[in-house]
Structure formats: C-alpha cells, structure tokens
Amino acid sequence: MREPFFADIAPVRYEGLKSTHPLAYRWYEPNRLVLGRSMAEHLRLAVCYWHTFCWAGSDPFGPATMPRPWMQPGDAMALAEQKLSVAFELFEKLGVPFFTFHDRDLAPELGSLRASQHALKVMLDKAQVMMERTGVKLLWGTANLFSHPRYMAGAATNPDPEVFAHAAAQVRDALEATHRLGGANYVLWGGREGYDTLLNTHLKREIDQLGRFLNLVVEHKHKLGFKGTILIEPKPMEPTKHQYDYDVSTVYGFLERSGLAKEVKVNIEVNHATLAGHTFDHEVATAIALGIFGSIDMNRGDPQNGWDTDQFPNNAPELVLPLYRILQAGGFTTGGINFDAKVRRQSIEPVDLLHAHVGAIDVLARALLAAAAMLEEGALSRHIDQRYAGWEGELGRKITEGQIDLAGLANLAVDADLAPKPRSGRQEMLENLVNRYI
Amino acid sequence: MREPFFADIAPVRYEGLKSTHPLAYRWYEPNRLVLGRSMAEHLRLAVCYWHTFCWAGSDPFGPATMPRPWMQPGDAMALAEQKLSVAFELFEKLGVPFFTFHDRDLAPELGSLRASQHALKVMLDKAQVMMERTGVKLLWGTANLFSHPRYMAGAATNPDPEVFAHAAAQVRDALEATHRLGGANYVLWGGREGYDTLLNTHLKREIDQLGRFLNLVVEHKHKLGFKGTILIEPKPMEPTKHQYDYDVSTVYGFLERSGLAKEVKVNIEVNHATLAGHTFDHEVATAIALGIFGSIDMNRGDPQNGWDTDQFPNNAPELVLPLYRILQAGGFTTGGINFDAKVRRQSIEPVDLLHAHVGAIDVLARALLAAAAMLEEGALSRHIDQRYAGWEGELGRKITEGQIDLAGLANLAVDADLAPKPRSGRQEMLENLVNRYI
Amino acid sequence: MREPFFADIAPVRYEGLKSTHPLAYRWYEPNRLVLGRSMAEHLRLAVCYWHTFCWAGSDPFGPATMPRPWMQPGDAMALAEQKLSVAFELFEKLGVPFFTFHDRDLAPELGSLRASQHALKVMLDKAQVMMERTGVKLLWGTANLFSHPRYMAGAATNPDPEVFAHAAAQVRDALEATHRLGGANYVLWGGREGYDTLLNTHLKREIDQLGRFLNLVVEHKHKLGFKGTILIEPKPMEPTKHQYDYDVSTVYGFLERSGLAKEVKVNIEVNHATLAGHTFDHEVATAIALGIFGSIDMNRGDPQNGWDTDQFPNNAPELVLPLYRILQAGGFTTGGINFDAKVRRQSIEPVDLLHAHVGAIDVLARALLAAAAMLEEGALSRHIDQRYAGWEGELGRKITEGQIDLAGLANLAVDADLAPKPRSGRQEMLENLVNRYI
Amino acid sequence: MREPFFADIAPVRYEGLKSTHPLAYRWYEPNRLVLGRSMAEHLRLAVCYWHTFCWAGSDPFGPATMPRPWMQPGDAMALAEQKLSVAFELFEKLGVPFFTFHDRDLAPELGSLRASQHALKVMLDKAQVMMERTGVKLLWGTANLFSHPRYMAGAATNPDPEVFAHAAAQVRDALEATHRLGGANYVLWGGREGYDTLLNTHLKREIDQLGRFLNLVVEHKHKLGFKGTILIEPKPMEPTKHQYDYDVSTVYGFLERSGLAKEVKVNIEVNHATLAGHTFDHEVATAIALGIFGSIDMNRGDPQNGWDTDQFPNNAPELVLPLYRILQAGGFTTGGINFDAKVRRQSIEPVDLLHAHVGAIDVLARALLAAAAMLEEGALSRHIDQRYAGWEGELGRKITEGQIDLAGLANLAVDADLAPKPRSGRQEMLENLVNRYI
Ligand SMILES: [Co+2]
Ligand SMILES: [Co+2]
Ligand SMILES: [Co+2]
Ligand SMILES: [Co+2]
Ligand SMILES: [Co+2]
Ligand SMILES: [Co+2]
Ligand SMILES: [Co+2]
Ligand SMILES: [Co+2]
Numbered sequence A, B, C, D: 001m002r003e004p005f006f007a008d009i010a011p012v013r014y015e016g017l018k019s020t021h022p023l024a025y026r027w028y029e030p031n032r033l034v035l036g037r038s039m040a041e042h043l044r045l046a047v048c049y050w051h052t053f054c055w056a057g058s059d060p061f062g063p064a065t066m067p068r069p070w071m072q073p074g075d076a077m078a079l080a081e082q083k084l085s086v087a088f089e090l091f092e093k094l095g096v097p098f099f100t101f102h103d104r105d106l107a108p109e110l111g112s113l114r115a116s117q118h119a120l121k122v123m124l125d126k127a128q129v130m131m132e133r134t135g136v137k138l139l140w141g142t143a144n145l146f147s148h149p150r151y152m153a154g155a156a157t158n159p160d161p162e163v164f165a166h167a168a169a170q171v172r173d174a175l176e177a178t179h180r181l182g183g184a185n186y187v188l189w190g191g192r193e194g195y196d197t198l199l200n201t202h203l204k205r206e207i208d209q210l211g212r213f214l215n216l217v218v219e220h221k222h223k224l225g226f227k228g229t230i231l232i233e234p235k236p237m238e239p240t241k242h243q244y245d246y247d248v249s250t251v252y253g254f255l256e257r258s259g260l261a262k263e264v265k266v267n268i269e270v271n272h273a274t275l276a277g278h279t280f281d282h283e284v285a286t287a288i289a290l291g292i293f294g295s296i297d298m299n300r301g302d303p304q305n306g307w308d309t310d311q312f313p314n315n316a317p318e319l320v321l322p323l324y325r326i327l328q329a330g331g332f333t334t335g336g337i338n339f340d341a342k343v344r345r346q347s348i349e350p351v352d353l354l355h356a357h358v359g360a361i362d363v364l365a366r367a368l369l370a371a372a373a374m375l376e377e378g379a380l381s382r383h384i385d386q387r388y389a390g391w392e393g394e395l396g397r398k399i400t401e402g403q404i405d406l407a408g409l410a411n412l413a414v415d416a417d418l419a420p421k422p423r424s425g426r427q428e429m430l431e432n433l434v435n436r437y438i
Helices: A039-043 A049-054 A076-094 A113-134 A161-180 A203-224 A248-257 A270-275 A280-290 A316-328 A350-377 A379-387 A394-400 A406-415 A427-435 B039-043 B049-054 B076-094 B113-134 B161-180 B203-224 B248-257 B270-275 B280-290 B316-328 B350-377 B379-387 B394-400 B406-415 B427-436 C039-043 C049-054 C076-094 C113-134 C161-180 C203-224 C248-257 C270-275 C280-290 C316-328 C350-377 C379-387 C394-400 C406-415 C427-436 D039-043 D049-054 D076-094 D113-134 D161-180 D203-224 D248-257 D270-275 D280-290 D316-328 D350-377 D379-387 D394-400 D406-415 D427-436
Strands: A045-048 A098-102 A137-142 A185-189 A229-233 A264-269 A293-298 A337-339 B045-048 B098-102 B137-142 B185-189 B229-233 B264-269 B293-298 B337-339 C045-048 C098-102 C137-142 C185-188 C229-232 C264-269 C293-298 C337-339 D045-048 D098-102 D137-142 D185-189 D229-233 D264-269 D293-298 D337-339
Touching (some): A039 A350, A045 A049, A045 A076, A045 A350, A049 A076, A049 A098, A076 A113, A076 A350, A113 A161, A113 B406, A137 A161, A161 A185, A161 A203, A161 B394, A161 B406, A203 A229, A203 A248, A203 B280, A229 A293, A248 A264, A248 B248, A264 A270, A264 A280, A270 A293, A280 A293, A280 A316, A280 B203, A316 A350, A316 A427, A316 C316, A350 C427, A379 A427, A394 B161, A406 B113, A406 B161, A406 B203, A427 C350, B039 B350, B045 B049, B049 B076, B049 B098, B076 B113, B076 B350, B137 B161, B161 B185, B185 B264, B185 B293, B203 B248, B229 B293, B248 B264, B248 B280, B270 B280, B270 B293, B280 B293, B280 B316, B293 B316, B316 B350, B316 B427, B337 B350, B350 B379, B350 D427, B427 D350, C039 C350, C045 C049, C045 C350, C049 C076, C049 C098, C113 C161, C113 D406, C161 C203, C161 D394, C161 D406, C185 C203, C185 C293, C203 C229, C203 D406, C248 C264, C248 C280, C248 D248, C264 C280, C270 C280, C280 C293, C280 C316, C293 C316, C316 C350, C316 C427, C337 C350, C350 C379, C394 D161, C394 D203, C406 D113, C406 D161, D039 D350, D045 D076, D045 D350, D049 D076, D076 D113, D076 D350, D113 D161, D185 D264, D185 D293, D229 D293, D248 D264, D248 D280, D264 D280, D270 D293, D280 D293, D280 D316, D316 D350, D316 D427, D337 D350, D350 D379, D379 D427
Parallel strands (some): A045 A098, A045 A337, A098 A137, A137 A185, A185 A229, A229 A264, A264 A293, A293 A337, B045 B337, B098 B137, B137 B185, B185 B229, B264 B293, C045 C098, C098 C137, C137 C185, C185 C229, C229 C264, C264 C293, D098 D137, D137 D185, D185 D229, D229 D264, D264 D293, D293 D337
C-alpha cells in the first residue's frame, strides 16, 4: 500500500478566529448557515487538478523545482493512478466538495487517439471509485487543446481542419467523461484560439470556425442528455498574442453571433479579467447583466507583472463585491469557485499546497460573510435604488418603455429648459461603507 | 477684415521625395491614382475641430500654453466666427477634403438649450457658406455629451432621466446639423458612458439605457432621411474608470443586444485601440470580420503612457497593415480618416499645427502606397490562402457546411488516427515581406 | 463674519467598531498608545491644500464640477484668505495634526515675481495666526514649478536658464516660508523635470542642471538654518512622457551622482510607485535599505487606469506591510503621511471631503494596529532571520567581510562539491500569516 | 560526417533593394563604409546561442514544437558538439562576426561542479577550433545562474551563502572561458536576483550581497588580466516578481553604491527597457549620459503583451534614434548588437532561423544608414544646440559653474522681473525630420 503524500498533515478543521494554527480554518465553517444556505453550498469550492498535481514549478527560465513522485519515469498509467490517489488525499484533507480536471491531467496522452481514449476510460473508472468513496464531486471537466504541438496554431481555429477534427475527438470524450462523472458543468478554454500575428491569420475564418465548433459541442451535449452548463473561459492573451475569447463582453458578442447566447455561459477567471484591463468585479457584473454568468476561476494576478501569475487569492476586500454581486443575483446554480491557482515556484513542499488552499478558502469565507451582511442590511442597494429613482418616475418610464421618440424628448427638454442638477456620486462614502463589513 | 492666422505659411504642396521643405508633402499627391482611385479618395482625410481649434494646451497639471485669439474674453458668437474662419484657412492650406466637429466646437453653449440651439443654427449658416466657398466637406458631426458637469455621471447612462432627455436634445440637433451640412456619417462617442465605481452603478440599467438611446437615434436618422452612417467610437476608459464601449468586440455585442448590428458601425481610434490592449490593426480586422467597419480616428498613443495622448501618427510601418486590410475590404465607403490628434503642449505656435498635419498626412500616404503594392502583388494573401487551403478541401467543407456532427468528427479522427503535422507559421518571413514594401 | 463651509458637520470623533456613523472614526484613536507612541505620533497625518482646496473637479474632458466659493471671480487675496479659513475649518473637523502646501496654493501668482512674493508673505502671516490658534502644524511646504506655461519644458531642466532662475526665486521663497512656519520638511516634486520627446532634449545637460539646482537648494537650507529634511518626490511620468525622478532607485542614483545622498531623502507617493511598475511596499523597502526614506504621499491609483488617479486609500491589507516596514525601521522622524489624494469628480459636496479623509484615516489606523501587532509578535521577522541564517555562519561572514576572493570561493565550492538544497520560500504561509492580523 | 542542418540554404548575400530573394540582404552590406567605418564594424552583430540553439519552442502552456536533433536523448557531450557545429554553420551562413553564450549553452551541466567544469573546458577547445576556422569572434560570455533549481531564490542574492559560492564557481569559470576565447565583454544578467515576495525577503541584505558579488567579479577580472568590459544587463521583472537590476538608472545607483561606476557598464535589452516602462532610446540615452553605455541586446517586445517576448526587431523607425545616439557618442567600443531574440513558437523550421536573422540585420542596416545621414547633416543636433543656447550665455554659465547661489539667483530673477517666454518644442517638426531619413 502507498504512503500518504501529505503524511504528517491532519485534516484541516475550522478553529475560529482565536486559532493560530496555520493549517486551520479561521473563517471557513462549511456547515454554517449564511442567508439560509451553508457556506459550502454558497462557495462550491473546487481544487484544480492541473496546477496542483501536474505542474512542478517550471517557468520560462527554469525547470521543475518540485518534481513529484508521479512525474518520475515509469509506467504512465501507474503514475496517473498515484497522482489520482494523492489528489483525493488533498481533497479530503481540505474538505472541499469539488474538483476540476482536463482530460490530459487525469490520464496520459498516448501514441494514438484510440490509446489515449482508452487510458482516459481506465482512469475514469478509478476516479469514479474515489469520488464515491470520498463524496468529492466534479465541478467541471475540460479538454486540453493547447499543450500538444498539433495545437500550436489553435484547435478549432487551426488553419488545418484535421486539427479541428482532432480537437473534436478530445472534446467529445472529455464531455462524455464529464457527463459520466456527474459533472455540473463543462468548460472550454481556448488557450491557443487566437493568433501570434495577424500577418498569417484569416481572422474571420477563424472566428467562424470557433462558432462552428461551439455549436457542435452544444448539439452533442443535448444528444448526450448532459444537463450541466457549457462554459467558455475568457482570456485576452497568453500564450497567444491575442485570444478571441478576450473578455466577458467579447464572448457575449461571439455567442450572439453564433446563436448560442442562451446555451453557453462564462467561467470568469480573476487573473484573466485583470489581464484584459478589467476588475474581476466588472467581469462578474457584466456577465450577470448580460445573463451569461456561470462560474469562477479564483486566483489573482500580480498588478505589476503582465502575465498570468495564477496566484492564490489573499485580499478579502477585493472579493467582497464580486461575492455580494453573485449573492444578489441568487448565487451559483451549476457554477462554483475553482482554485485555478498555483503555488509559487519556491513553495516546493507538499505542505505549501495546504497553506495555499487554506488561506484562499479562508479569505473567501471571510469575504462571503461580509458580502452577506452587506446584502442583508441593504445599505448599498438602497443607495443605488435612490440614485436611479428617476427612472421609475414618469419621464424615466416614458423613455424605457419606448413611448417617446428622439424629437419628442428633444422638444420636451427644450420646452422645459431642462437643467438637471448634478448629484454627488458618493464614491468615498460607499467605499467606507463596504470597509465597515470587512 | 481679419488677418490670416497662418499668415506666412504658403499652401502645402506635393514636392516629392527630394524636397527638404518641412511644409511640403513628400508622399501625399492627392490626385495620384492608386489601384484606380486617387489618394485623396482613398484616404478621405479630415481635420478635427476640437483638438486643433478648441484645445489650447492645458493638461491636468497646467493651463493653456497656446491661448488662441478666439479664446480671449469677448462676444461668444464673434469668437466662434473667428475660429471658423481660421479653421477653413487651415483646411485650405492643407488641402484636406473633410473636417469633423462637435456641436459645442462650432457654436458656444449658452444659458439655455434654446439659446444654444439658436447659436448652433447661426454658425451652421456660416459654416455652410465656408464649405461652399472652399469645397471642404463634412466627414461627420457629433455632439459633446461629456464636458458639461450635467454629464459627469454619463449622458444616456445617467442615473437621472432628465440628463438623458438633455442629451437627446443635443443629439437631435447635432444629427440634423450633420444632415444639413451633407455629412457622410454621424458619430457617437460615449466619453462618460461608463462608471467611476461599480459601488454606485446599476450596470444593467445603464447599458439598457444606452441601447434605448441608440435606438432613438437610429429611428430619427431614418425619419430625417439621413443617408450617412451612424458610428460608435469605442474607448475603454478615460475620463471614466471604465467605459461601456470598450472596444470593437464589445460594441459588436452591444449592437447585437440592441438589435442594431445592421444599422451602426464603428469609428476606430488608434489610441483607444491601444488603451484597450489591442493593436489598431486588430480592431480594424475585427470590425471588418464582424461587418461593422466604418471609419478611423487617426492618431497614436505613447506605449509607455497609459492615457489618451492623441498624438499625430509618425510611424509608417504601423499603418501599412491596417490600410492594406481596409483596401482589401474595398476601401472606405462613407468613412474616412479623421485626425483626432493634438499637437504637444509645447508646440505652441500656429506653424506647429501645420507640421503636425503635414507629417501625419505624409506618413499615411507612404503607408497607402506600400499597402497598395502589397495588395497588388498578392504575396501576403497568397500565403494566407495556402495556409487555410485545407478548409477548401473535403473535410474542411464538411465541417463548415454542417454536414458532420461532433461524434462523427470524433469517430473520423479516431478511425483515421489523425496526427496532423504542424506547419511553420512563417511570422518572421512575413514580417520581412511587409518591410520590403515600406 | 464668514459662514462655516462645513456648516452641519460635527468634528469627527472616535466611536469604535460598533459605530455606524459614517463620519466617525472606527479605528483611529489619536491618543491610543501603540508600541509606546500615540497613533497620532505614529501616523503624522497631513491634509494637502491643493487637491482639497484648489482643485474643483476638472479633468481633461470637462471643467470643474465643484467650483468652490473661493474660486469665483473676486479679489485674489480675499479669496485666498477665504480658502485658508475653510482649510483650517477642515483640519480641525478632522483633528489632523498637519497640513502641506505649494506656494501657489496658499497665495495667488500675481503679475510679477515681486508681487507674488508679497502676496505669499501676507498669506503666511495669516496662516501663522491660524496655525497658532488651532495647533495644526506644517508637515512640509513646496513650490509649484509645473503649472505656469513658463515651466512647460521644465523648471530646473528647462532649456532656458532664465526659467531656472525663476524657479530658484520661487523655491527660495517657498523654502523660507516653510522654515518660517516651522515646517518639518521641504519637498521638491519635479512635475515637468523630464521630457515629452528625446528629439528635442539634451538629457545629460538636463540632469546636470537638476543636480545643480538641488545643490543650490541644499546649500540654502543650511544657510537658513532650516533643520527639516529636503525631500524629492519620485514620479515616472505624467504630465511629461518621462520624468527624471522616475522612482526611488533612480533618485538614489541621482543623489549619489550629485553628491547629495546624505542630504536628501524621498517622499514616496503610492500612485507614483505603481505608475513606475512597483508596489508601494517595494518603494518603501528600497528607500529604507538605501537610507533615504523620508515621508509618504498617501493615496492609491486604479490598477486598470494608467494615470495618476490620486484616490484616497481604502484597502487596509495593502497598507499593512509598508507600515510594518516603517515601524520596524523606527517610524517616521521628520516625515509623515500626507493625503495627496482627491475626491472623485462626482463627489461634489463638501461632505464628500470629510468622507474621503475619514475613510482614509481609518484604514490607516487599522493597518497600523495590524502592523504593530505583527511587529510585536515577531513571527514574520523570525521567519526572515531563519531564512538568512547561513549568512551569520562561517561561510556567510567570510563572504560579506571580504575574506575570500572569487577564485577562493570557486575552489571552495568545487572542492566541497557544494550542492545547496533549495528550501521552500513559504510565500503562501506568510501571506496567510499577515491576513491573521487584519 | 554530419549532414549540414541548413542543408539547402545558401550563404546570405547582399543583393540590394531590387532583390526579392527572401534570404538576401537588401540593406546590409558588411563592408560598405558609413561615416568612415564599415557597417560590420558599426553594428558588431552577434547571434546568441541560447534562443537559437537551446530553445525549442516550449512556453508555459506547451512543450517544444521544434525539438532539434541535439536535444534528443544521447551522449551529452556528443550532442553539445553537434549543436556547436550547427551554430557555426548558421554564423557562417549569415556572415555575422560575433556570437554570445552562457556556460550551460555550450556545455552540459553534469553531476558535480568538477564534472561540469571539465565539460566546459572540453567544449571550449572545440569552440576555439571553430572560431579560428571561421573567424567568428566572441562578443561576450556569461553564466547561467537562473535555470537550475538551486538558484530559484537567486544566485548572489540567495538566502543561502552556499548558493552564492556555487554561483561564484560558475562565474569564475565562465569569465575565464570568455577570457580564453578572446571575448570582448563579460555579461551578468541577474534573472533571479530579485524577489517573488517581500514577505520572505531581506532586501538590504540581498542588495549588499549583490554588491559583494560584483566586486569579487571585478577583482577577478583584473587578476586575470581580462581587458573586456564587465556588463550588467538590466531587467525589471520576470521570472521574478521584481528584479534588482530594474533599469539603467537603477543599475547606475547600484554601481555607485558598490563603488563600481567606473568599472562596469550596461548591456541594454530592448524588451527589458519596455518592460521597465521606458523606450529603448531612453535607456540608451540614459546610459550614455551616465557614462555606463556598453552593449545592446537587440530584440523587441509586444506592446500589448506584458512579458519578455524577445522578438526579432522589424521596425526600422524605432531603431534610428538609438543608433543615431550611439553613433553620436562615438559608436561601440567593446560592445555590439547581440540578437537576444527567438523565433516564434510556430516558426518551427530551420529556415525560420534564417528569416529571423536576415530581417533583423536588414532593419538594423537600414536604420544605421538613416542615423548616419541624420548625424552627418546635423539638422537635429543643430536644433538641440539652439534650444539650449542660453546655457552657453552669461546666466547659463554662471549657474553651471557655480558662481551664484540660490539667493543670488532669486534676487536676480526678482530684480530683473524675469518673465521668460516659452518657445515651441517643435516635436512634430522633428518627428517629420527624422521620417525624412528613413
Ligand atoms: Co482559468
Ligand atoms: Co490563469
Ligand atoms: Co476619437
Ligand atoms: Co483619443
Ligand atoms: Co504626491
Ligand atoms: Co499623484
Ligand atoms: Co538579454
Ligand atoms: Co529578454
């Protein structure tokens, strides 16, 4: 029998604010009721397989600093099994209800599509056993369409239709795998669906191809009877110079153009939002307004570094407003919060994986409590209602209900000599208000 | 009779590459035929009224360095007339065929909407006379919905519907003014249609208001019989923290949501593209692919400064690809190239306005010639056609024409054991190819 | 007698965490002892005159939204006096111990240097009376060498030595004014000491001029007997394309080159740090390490906006580490924390000035308490000591004390076949540790 | 005997502007005299070993796309020899006079320092033979102190002095290797000399360590009798969150602090300049002004991507001013232009390496010709001389020569009622002037 990887680490427990145990939760009480739901049900936390079990500390200037036992030479399937076992060991230590994976995280890519398919099926059997034993569920699955050199110029947007077909095979299998494991969603992240230079790129062809691909996926979902949500994860760039799924608004336009705005939602990653020049809160607010909010990839970037650092979150105030907004919109349905984050390259010990997740979970729990209190007391939403109150009045309704045309409005403004008086936006007061909850 | 403002400056003429005259065109020959059209018809150049005649060198850290005679105390209408006269003096010196203006550039804002309306009408009469005399035409008009404090929280997206009505009055008048002057387009730039903080903002309400406003404008255009194009000019931020018309893709999504994707196009500004994290070329390519390419605001930003520096263009290689792309798509229809650029704060003499425009026009003419030669020789497009040739083959057509579903494709890939071979993207070779034309 | 400007607003008091009064301190207790000093002595808070009393909401796209009574047409000296009175009204309402000013904030610039000098002297008399009456002190004074068009190409770095001389006159007077009011420091901010383009700039001449200027100032300080600290405030850009005082390290090099590294320190502004690509904490740490840490201009930028937004701080976690570092280095000596921040353009009411300062002060007080606790418990510094313990051992000392040369070390490494084992950097654990204090 | 790697590619020749051969020089004529020196002597071009022969297309999201024969499994020394042979094949095909290398590029890192030393010596013998045979010389050598996990927390700035000693061994050997091969310079690039978080970092200790290290290197250089220049290559970040050698000004301050400003110069990389928020031209101008200009790492970044893309240069106008400035300062002495650039990940064929270098060399040659013409005709420098002429006058000299103190200057300004008149900075005219040469 295999040794535990996190041998000397006890399961992480809630100990409250007085605890100084570095591996205890100070804020996260899974079963604590908040606005009528448990914290666990609100946050729907998931550990991701790739950063945590498949990345070993390499960066563009150096190789792995934390090579794991399952990355040593050996039988690929045995190593995949070892990795699976360690993954569930961590899920249980942390007490998180979900995980997420790419096809190639769970099972190796072998010499042919058929062989890789088989490997995936074998590993799915084993994963299913682990899931049943532990009760850990699948938030979403996805396919890796960006690592292999065949995808260097894109998957669905590749100049070669054979690559499109290869990607179709991977997605079909990954979607069916997700369905089989009872996944709540299926995610598409188009890491190389973009371009390195417009000089060699037929942009319109490529976005048409992407639309076609997504339609194929949605059709197949319905054929399968998969009830989960199809999610697109926007990212503006990296590894490509430019990626088509730039941000939430761009994805919305793409979905409208492809006839899929009612079929597909977004998985918003914090660090992708900031790389696109937005706050995370903006992306969440936009997705909710456009009716395509789905799920969250929780991490953070470094404000001084222009690449995807995928750090674990550590600043509670930054998370309060997005969580407030999600609660206000009714909370997650199929979505949840996936830690798409990796420990720093120097955090080479197994225990560092624990520190990273424990701190992140706690900061989210803390932000959830603040957001819930804000929502319950209603001061912020009252302020906004009052600010826009005119739109519930006669003039406002006339405009929004289409009862007056441009000339009518213009004449009304001229005749009444309208001189609307600016009112303070109260930004600083509202910033202070939010700080009161944290 | 008034003294000329550019008294000692002769009209700018084409003198060719041997000229060392700093105020001669070395590349721009308005009547030279390029791919069957004159350079002037290709470029459709316009001087903008605001930066060139209404801005006097103030910045956030200091007041005007180049106060113009028409900015001194005096009778507002007489000063507006003086400004108009200098403007046409410059248009003629430069030999540009178009200009562009905001309502409040041409005529002052007075104490009431009615008084401002009247002032605008008076100035339109005078402008019309100048236009007839000189043959200078109007590329587009627009309304200033961002300077007056009433618009500090937006125009169409203001929390107060009276501000919306006030904006409607301005736009009605500006659209009618544009129609009367035979403008080729009408532009909407939503400088304050965004937010400073989400804390006081009802994002969904605001984008709904914006959609309503735009629909009113389009309806009115049709009632008027205005045949020009309605254009939205994207900008991601500044003066607001975030602006709703972030970039071309965001505007496309907004147009789809508002049912206007066939009615409205975009006016792409170079510096707004870069502030949004895109190349100008990307924005042009995207607009063309989405069918909403309209017009250009030509300037450039500073790659190290994060605000809208609105500098005159000076790098020909940067302009070749966007112009190539526009030519390839058939060239401008109603749109053109407006110099939405200002001289630097230290360029305080009238002659600096000439240097700025002459250099910018020449750099565009040079880029146009290079773009036309590239298009004519076809090397770049041949390369792209070859790269995507597979999509014209059997598998490619099957996919794009919807003759195969995901499972069908997946099975095909597995059965054939597809292992598509990566082909070089040839980026460096193509970069060299473009350099050969410049 | 003049009406109070903040008529209905009571002096701000500490009410503790249970208070929901939006204009009470929840964390800031001026007299509370923290590590043996009062909070007020630790933070040495100052209100700045310019943003708060001289800026009225203009931005590059619109004029003032909050024109103050003292900005209306009228007698310049009477208006300056009115402004002074309102300023001290605010200082007292807030209970802050310090203020800061530019020469041209306090008194108007008149038609000649002599007239402006006189105006400044008159206003200094009045300021002195107010200071004595209220006990509010001067943290630092400075001269505005960037607003007037004469400075458009720099002050000390101007191509025209007459501008240098003019700047010298202003600084002589402002330094003497600061001395007379008992200022604790004198600040130089080189807003236009940089360039818009290298094409017209003799960079070496300009930095030599800057060195000369600074030497003149330091000599004059000693002649005067002024005991305060001379501070340079780094900023990388804006309004210029590039500013010579880019960041703390650049200023350090400049001071070394000018022979002033022991005479001059830095005033670090948070938003200038981030514009230069650094964290505020980095700039503080660097200044302390280089022995030139002086004072703080407290504000924050917007991570998505690339200009100096000068917002009031609102995120306590971001401030804990810089304050920890300052405490660890012994706290402020002559320096302090100046709120170089402005309310948002939509925050147009007098009460918004109160909200802004109260929130900012509270967030600093909260961060101070966290920083003090961290310092007292010592967990962070123990971790660092252990991490570098090897440098206190034999090999470490041999190296730092210069007892071994490169070849000696190389041979030692080869002979011992040194294979140092990487140790975890523990970043996530330490981030969690800090969060425990907030 | 080994097959040539670039089998079907003829040596690249100058064919002039009429050539459409994609692998001919259109501008680069090595022996053409420009201002009295050959183009080859002006540019001193070098191919770098690492990007071109040791990188195979991996990025953070995918593995190698262009695995080279010498990267396959096999005997490490035989593979190193094969790589060496291909390298010189390319040097000769291109006709470049120089190359550059890291210790670990040339020879493998083996199981012990002694074994790696031996491998390096063996490869040096072989390189020397190739150099003699081909006449290709060494521009500079360096040591890789950032790839191996032992350096994950820095080399000289590591918390563990044994890592410092290990680094000393590598640098001793690499410096001696450079000396032996007749290298013109020795470069230090501190890729991990920085921090990922200040939470675990003793900043002052680390910069002191770095100063110690550099002093050891300089001492050893003199002991060896190496006459080349020691160069530091600034970079602001990546792979670390923050690197100590941020930019030229920071390095200058560090050299002053370490007593080495007369011993060490800088190797300026274009993409590192832009990552630090500077133009390349700024960094060159600053280094020249501070007397520490040494050499160039030529590449370019992507203005929209926030990481080190290390692309080959392709925009001639961007290079004219830096080359003008270098010519004006007397040209390179020991330094030169090293292509620290890599082909894009999709440029997977050997011929792409040729396209990349040929285009880059041509763009530099073109820029050199423009820069030389500008320098010869003198229009730009005359403009600058006139702009600063006042500093050669009486007042200017009095100030720069220290003949007047602050009070003296102030009194002079007041007594004369100085009101210096702003003069146009002429930026647009000068931009047009430069464009005339390209
Ligand atoms: Co993600
Ligand atoms: Co990411
Ligand atoms: Co524009
Ligand atoms: Co602009
Ligand atoms: Co400041
Ligand atoms: Co500031
Ligand atoms: Co380099
Ligand atoms: Co680089």
